[in-house]
Amino acid sequence: MRSLLFKSILSLHPKHCPSSISHFAMAAATRARIRGVVFDMDGTLTLPTIDFPAMHNAVLGEDECRRIKAENPSGIDILHHIQSWSPDRQRKAYEIIVDYERQGSDRLQIMPGAAELCGFLDSKKIRMGLITRNFKEAVDIFHSRFGRSFSPALSREFRPCKPDPAPLLHICSAWDVQPDEVIMIGDSLQDDVVCGKRAGAFTCLLDEEGMYSAADIAEVNLEPDFKVASLTEVQSILESKFNLLP
Numbered sequence: 001m002r003s004l005l006f007k008s009i010l011s012l013h014p015k016h017c018p019s020s021i022s023h024f025a026m027a028a029a030t031r032a033r034i035r036g037v038v039f040d041m042d043g044t045l046t047l048p049t050i051d052f053p054a055m056h057n058a059v060l061g062e063d064e065c066r067r068i069k070a071e072n073p074s075g076i077d078i079l080h081h082i083q084s085w086s087p088d089r090q091r092k093a094y095e096i097i098v099d100y101e102r103q104g105s106d107r108l109q110i111m112p113g114a115a116e117l118c119g120f121l122d123s124k125k126i127r128m129g130l131i132t133r134n135f136k137e138a139v140d141i142f143h144s145r146f147g148r149s150f151s152p153a154l155s156r157e158f159r160p161c162k163p164d165p166a167p168l169l170h171i172c173s174a175w176d177v178q179p180d181e182v183i184m185i186g187d188s189l190q191d192d193v194v195c196g197k198r199a200g201a202f203t204c205l206l207d208e209e210g211m212y213s214a215a216d217i218a219e220v221n222l223e224p225d226f227k228v229a230s231l232t233e234v235q236s237i238l239e240s241k242f243n244l245l246p
Contacts, residue, residue, distance in 0.1 A: 031241060031242050031243045032180065032181075032202070032241075032242055032243070033181055033242065033243045033245050034126065034181060034182070034183055034202070034238065034242040034243065034244050034245075035126065035127065035175070035177045035181040035182065035245060035246055036126060036127035036128070036129065036171070036172075036175050036177055036181065036182045036183075037121055037126055037127070037128050037129075037182070037183055037185060037238075038128075038129040038130065038131055038168060038171055038182055038183070038184050038185070038196075038201070039128065039129070039130050039131075039150065039185050039186065040130075040131060040132060040184075040185065040186030040187060040188065040191070040192045041130055041131075041132035041134060041138075041139065041142060042104070042132060042133075042134055042138075042187075043111075043186075043187035043188070043206070044111065044185060044186050044187045044192075044206055044231075045110065045111055045114045045130070045142070045146070046108055046109060046110060046111055046114075046142060047108075047109040047110075047111055048187075049103075049104040049105075049107040049108060049109070050100055050101060050103075050104035050134075051100060051103075051104075052076075052078075052100075053065075054100065055078065055096065055097060055100040056076050056078055058096050058100070059078060059082070059093045059096050059097065060076070060078070060081070068081070074189075074190055074216065074219060074220070075190060077190070078093075078097065079133060079156065079161060082094075098135060101134055101135055101137075101138050102137075102138075104138070105137070105138045105141045105142075108141060108142060108145055110145065110146055111231055112230065112231070112232070113230055113231030113232040113234075114146070114231055115146075116231075116232070116235070117231050117232075117234055117235055118148065120235050120238075121238075121244075124244045124246070125246040126244055126246060127151075127175050127177075127246070128150050128151075129150050129151065129152050129153065129154075129171040129175075130150035130152075130153040130154065131154045131161075131162055131167045131168060131171070131184075131192075131195070132153075132154070132155055132156070133155075133156045133161050133162065133191065134155055134156065135155055135156060135157070136155040136157055138155070139153050139155050152170070152171050152174050154167045154170065154171070158170070162191045162192065162194075162195035163190060163191045163192075163194035163195045163198070164195065164198070165195055165196075165198035165199035165200075167195070168182070168184060168195055168196060168199040168201060169199050172199070172201075178200075179199045179200035179201045180200055180201065180202070182199075182201045182202070183196075183201060183202040183203065183204055183225075183238075183242075184196030184199075184201050184202070184203050184204070185203075185204045185206060185231075185234060186204075186205070186206060187205070187206040187207065187208070189205060189212050189216060189217065189220055189224070190220060192205070193205050193220070193222055193224045194220055194222055196224075197222040197224075198222075202225045202226075202242075203224040203225050203226070204224060204225065204226040204227070204228060204234060204237065205224035205226070205227045205228070206228055206229075206230075206231065207227055207228070207229060208229055208230060210229070212227075226241075
């Protein structure tokens with residue numbers, strides 16, 4: 001097998017090929033294929049508008065928030081935390097969460113570079129999906145404001161939600177592609193990168209504010225394949241690192 005692979009690579013060298021085959025073709029032959037891109041929504045395709053600290057305080061109380069943060073400096077996974085609550089207590093918690101999410105949807109703004117990146121992916125006929133821990137109504141509002149729909153677009157009604165890999169694996173199955181033919185793009189190391197890595201996909205962490213340090217990445221023990229400060233950087237990564245083939 002190795003000898004066959006060597007012969008295949010050798011056959012691409014300009015000394016062994018017609019002059020029309022370039023070094024670019026050689027490089028392209030060794031790149032991974034990307035057939036689909038899956039985005040996070042809040043903080044990735046939209047500007048961050050949800051006041052998560054206030055939401056957490058409203059649901060858990062300030063003392064409980066401080067206790068959880070002391071035990072887990074990487075942040076509070078509010079959806080995971082309330083899973084063990086009684087149905088009535090969960091219902092009240094979700095009412096508070098949805099109220100904050102609706103406030104965020106009222107202020108929704110599309111992330112700079114999102115339209116351009118999606119237009120580029122459209123031109124390459126690359127599939128685009130969406131995974132969010134927000135609720136379905138927020139996804140519908142986003143689709144309306146953005147003027148396009150992602151499919152599949154999975155909100156937290158799909159269980160289990162990220163960082164479990166199930167939503168991403170569901171999208172891969174719906175598209176009939178392998179996880180290593182997909183890249184997950186999001187602004188959360190704990191949710192988006194962990195979800196992508198556990199599924200076996202490529203991952204790209206959007207870190208506009210430089211929030212994540214090497215220590216943060218080491219804590220989750222799953223390093224993103226790429227780290228960018230804006231969506232405008234993603235296109236160049238996709239063009240230079242991958243073969244974009246639907």
